[in-house]
Amino acid sequence: MSISLLLLIIAVIGVAGYLFGSWRANALAGGKLSSLHSRPGYYGSFVAIWSVLPALVVMLVWIIASPIYISSTVRGGFPEEVKATSQAEQNLAYNMIGAISRGLNTLSAEEREAMFADSATARTVLAAKGVPLAADPAPYMLTSADDLNRMTKASGTFLSILVIVAALAGAFVSYRAIAPKFRARNRVEGVMLVSLIAASSIAILTTVGIVASMATEAIHFFNMVPAWEFFFGTTWDPRFAAAGATASSGQFGLIPLLAGTLYIGFVAMLVAVPVGLFAAIYMSEYASRTVRSVAKPLLEVLAGIPTIVYGFFALITVGPFLRDISAQLNGLVTGNYASFIQAQSVLTAGIVMGIMLIPYVSSLSDDIITAVPRALRDGSLGLGATRSETIKRVIMPAALPGIVGALLMTASRAIGETMIVVLAAGVAARMQLNPFEPMTTVTVKIVNQLTGDLEFTSPQTLVAFALGITLFVITLCLNIYALYIVRKYREQYE
Amino acid sequence: MSQVSTSPALGIATKPERRDIGLRRRYAAERRFRLYGMAAIAFGLLFLFLLLFSVVSKGYTAFQQTMITIPIEFSQQIIDKNNERATNPQKLVTANYPVVARNALAKVLGVSEDDRAGLKAVNGMISDSVRVQLRNLVTADPSIIGTTQTVTVLAHGDLDSAFKGQIDLTVPETNRKVSDKQVGWMNQLAESGALSKHFNTGLFTNGASSRPEAAGVGVALIGSLYMMLIVLVLSLPIGVAASIYLEEFAPKNRFTDLIEVNINNLAAVPSIVYGLLGLAVFINFAGFPRSAALVGGLVLTLMTLPTIIIATRAALKAVPPSIRSAALGLGASKMQTVFHHVLPLAMPGILTGTIIGLAHALGETAPLLLIGMVAFVADVPATPMDPATALPVQIYMWANEAERAFVERTSGAIIVLLIFLILMNVGAILLRRRFERRW
Numbered sequence: 001m002s003i004s005l006l007l008l009i010i011a012v013i014g015v016a017g018y019l020f021g022s023w024r025a026n027a028l029a030g031g032k033l034s035s036l037h038s039r040p041g042y043y044g045s046f047v048a049i050w051s052v053l054p055a056l057v058v059m060l061v062w063i064i065a066s067p068i069y070i071s072s073t074v075r076g077g078f079p080e081e082v083k084a085t086s087q088a089e090q091n092l093a094y095n096m097i098g099a100i101s102r103g104l105n106t107l108s109a110e111e112r113e114a115m116f117a118d119s120a121t122a123r124t125v126l127a128a129k130g131v132p133l134a135a136d137p138a139p140y141m142l143t144s145a146d147d148l149n150r151m152t153k154a155s156g157t158f159l160s161i162l163v164i165v166a167a168l169a170g171a172f173v174s175y176r177a178i179a180p181k182f183r184a185r186n187r188v189e190g191v192m193l194v195s196l197i198a199a200s201s202i203a204i205l206t207t208v209g210i211v212a213s214m215a216t217e218a219i220h221f222f223n224m225v226p227a228w229e230f231f232f233g234t235t236w237d238p239r240f241a242a243a244g245a246t247a248s249s250g251q252f253g254l255i256p257l258l259a260g261t262l263y264i265g266f267v268a269m270l271v272a273v274p275v276g277l278f279a280a281i282y283m284s285e286y287a288s289r290t291v292r293s294v295a296k297p298l299l300e301v302l303a304g305i306p307t308i309v310y311g312f313f314a315l316i317t318v319g320p321f322l323r324d325i326s327a328q329l330n331g332l333v334t335g336n337y338a339s340f341i342q343a344q345s346v347l348t349a350g351i352v353m354g355i356m357l358i359p360y361v362s363s364l365s366d367d368i369i370t371a372v373p374r375a376l377r378d379g380s381l382g383l384g385a386t387r388s389e390t391i392k393r394v395i396m397p398a399a400l401p402g403i404v405g406a407l408l409m410t411a412s413r414a415i416g417e418t419m420i421v422v423l424a425a426g427v428a429a430r431m432q433l434n435p436f437e438p439m440t441t442v443t444v445k446i447v448n449q450l451t452g453d454l455e456f457t458s459p460q461t462l463v464a465f466a467l468g469i470t471l472f473v474i475t476l477c478l479n480i481y482a483l484y485i486v487r488k489y490r491e492q493y494e
Numbered sequence: 495m496s497q498v499s500t501s502p503a504l505g506i507a508t509k510p511e512r513r514d515i516g517l518r519r520r521y522a523a524e525r526r527f528r529l530y531g532m533a534a535i536a537f538g539l540l541f542l543f544l545l546l547f548s549v550v551s552k553g554y555t556a557f558q559q560t561m562i563t564i565p566i567e568f569s570q571q572i573i574d575k576n577n578e579r580a581t582n583p584q585k586l587v588t589a590n591y592p593v594v595a596r597n598a599l600a601k602v603l604g605v606s607e608d609d610r611a612g613l614k615a616v617n618g619m620i621s622d623s624v625r626v627q628l629r630n631l632v633t634a635d636p637s638i639i640g641t642t643q644t645v646t647v648l649a650h651g652d653l654d655s656a657f658k659g660q661i662d663l664t665v666p667e668t669n670r671k672v673s674d675k676q677v678g679w680m681n682q683l684a685e686s687g688a689l690s691k692h693f694n695t696g697l698f699t700n701g702a703s704s705r706p707e708a709a710g711v712g713v714a715l716i717g718s719l720y721m722m723l724i725v726l727v728l729s730l731p732i733g734v735a736a737s738i739y740l741e742e743f744a745p746k747n748r749f750t751d752l753i754e755v756n757i758n759n760l761a762a763v764p765s766i767v768y769g770l771l772g773l774a775v776f777i778n779f780a781g782f783p784r785s786a787a788l789v790g791g792l793v794l795t796l797m798t799l800p801t802i803i804i805a806t807r808a809a810l811k812a813v814p815p816s817i818r819s820a821a822l823g824l825g826a827s828k829m830q831t832v833f834h835h836v837l838p839l840a841m842p843g844i845l846t847g848t849i850i851g852l853a854h855a856l857g858e859t860a861p862l863l864l865i866g867m868v869a870f871v872a873d874v875p876a877t878p879m880d881p882a883t884a885l886p887v888q889i890y891m892w893a894n895e896a897e898r899a900f901v902e903r904t905s906g907a908i909i910v911l912l913i914f915l916i917l918m919n920v921g922a923i924l925l926r927r928r929f930e931r932r933w
Contacts, residue, residue, distance in 0.1 A: 189829040196743065199735035203757045206796050210767060213774035275534045282531025299538050304919060306857025308886045309908050312893050316901060317548040355541045386520055388527035416764020418860035423893060443766050450864045456778055468770040479762045
């Protein structure tokens, strides 16, 4: 019986349980609902929960446990000489048995007989059925595959029986429990509360998952490449993952990538901070209601545009424009029409990323500037200061901690940004100060190392996780510090 | 003070001079400051305009496609010379259909069958996708072999660019992809009405292709649709449940504090980190297939959850406490209060937040690159477990193609993506306008 059919059966039992439960509660009340502890629907829900939940738990446990059990039994049945080989070879043999067992299911009885009589024909017979094998199977594999099939089938039958029995038993027991004094609502609400808690734990699980998955892979990496070579190396040259090569052949220096990340982020902040701040100040202090209601959403459109679109814009429009204009400038000054800005460069990526960040800076700072109490403004204006003086001397100092927090959050976004730099910054990992040349970033290298064929044993792949955890830690620190500043600042006025 | 010493020179009759406290300078500074603010806003809006203009001006032509309508003779001689299709159905699949189309066009243009260079140039005007198109026609109805049918075929990508005026014809002939002869034929065909621009339905139905004229976002749209469904089905209930717990039930203790800080930080984690998580957990550990829409959906769900939780909590917070008090006062349990009264009132805000979260997820590219969705997928994925690609990833892949015609396609795909995003955001705004209550 397939899993989906089984789920359907459970659902049907659940719905039936709900109907019977509420019907029985109604019958017990005998037209006088107030004699019941809870409304009839709760009795129904109680029965439904008891028929569905245990069955699902049984199903989950079985689905996880049975393949493990079957696999260990099949492996236990391997001949001694196979058991003596390495774990990897045993895995290979097991995978082959799995393939054979799939193939066996497609064969007719006579074909099976013929194949079991002569295991040398197995490969051609199965290939004809669309199940390719890597090599001719050893005779023991056929019997093992047969065992595997038998056990899988038995496990499936057991699962169906067990789950249906669990569902029916749950329904029966809970149905019997229904009585006017039975506190069904409290039971149901208890289950609901537990599921609410479970849902909010997913946030924690995600963080744990991020940290654990990246940390384990990064530790694998650091077993192959010393940590200090990674964190303090100045050369990035990972080479290619060669099959079977375990020794690290490339150099994995983080410094050039980090330098590129920070440089591009710096250029982006150079664009975004003045523009965003002035836009926020104008919007909160000068702009009329109509201007504000038009300009603010329009600026926020910039934040809603996917980063891949910015990347394409940088690649197709901004990069070539900068290149051509630099050629013209160069021609005017020296007469030599060679461009000194490359199409993919720190400048291109930085400017476009800066544009992307404008709305983050402006809307965060706008909130903070508006939060400065009216009295401070009025006091300053009343003493004869112009508006700009009020802003510069009174509001900005008061809003500064919040704005610094906002800028830190923006910076963490700049550091983690991927698509713009992938398309516009280039892939050359080098350390230099010329903003007109391409540099590369941590995120670009994560993408580069993980697109294409992956082997979770080579340092070339695993380095991406080391880069990822570095990125995660940097952005996390920036954000926590920013949140800390913002919170501390808010307490001053509230 | 210095003014006092200069004023006596002007005589006693003049009015007492106003003390110069630098007002002119200060007002100038004020005006400058104001100007900076306006310049900043103008700068932002200018770039928004430039970005949209650059995409639209490059991309609107992608919605039209040059096609050639010609009578094609399905010659028995070429398709099935020895009349063996009854015994060997493979014959119809492997037949040389491009030659059929080439000969038909050559006939229309009056190119002799012996003019090899001419035939090659004619061949360069028709898309390679004609092979599949004619093959499908013939295998669907083998009786058309030997007859002449009027068929509309795609023009080659370069000819398409030339016809749309995107190829500079002043460049020397050897340096461009269409020859003068082909341009002449093109104009001749256009005058006779055989060659014209049609609405490009292929853009919305086709999958990936190495030939720009036959490439489309259809498959990517399906992949994106699967992922959005998964994100919606998973993140809305989980997000709402989590926010209800945190906002309405959670006691103030270390554990809930931890969850809270966590959610705020998760919202700021770079999206690419979620891609690494998906790769390590869903693909490497749990063994899900690479490139599957299911994995993409799960990763995007995790990414969207914090956004939805934050929006939902704000919506729940906006419901006034009097509602809760009234329900509790009438004897409702805490759970009944929340689910029967608070949640329905918060629903518009929750849905608005969800739509905005979905819009973000729709445009997200980086995590999908890491879980192997950068794949050449030409067939529509039947289930979420099949290899799929997504709209933004398709844009990324096309952006890396060098051909001119792909720039047009990329911009066209971006327009499609932006239209979806605009629709979603407008929907969210309307929802908020329509149902939002001010308490």
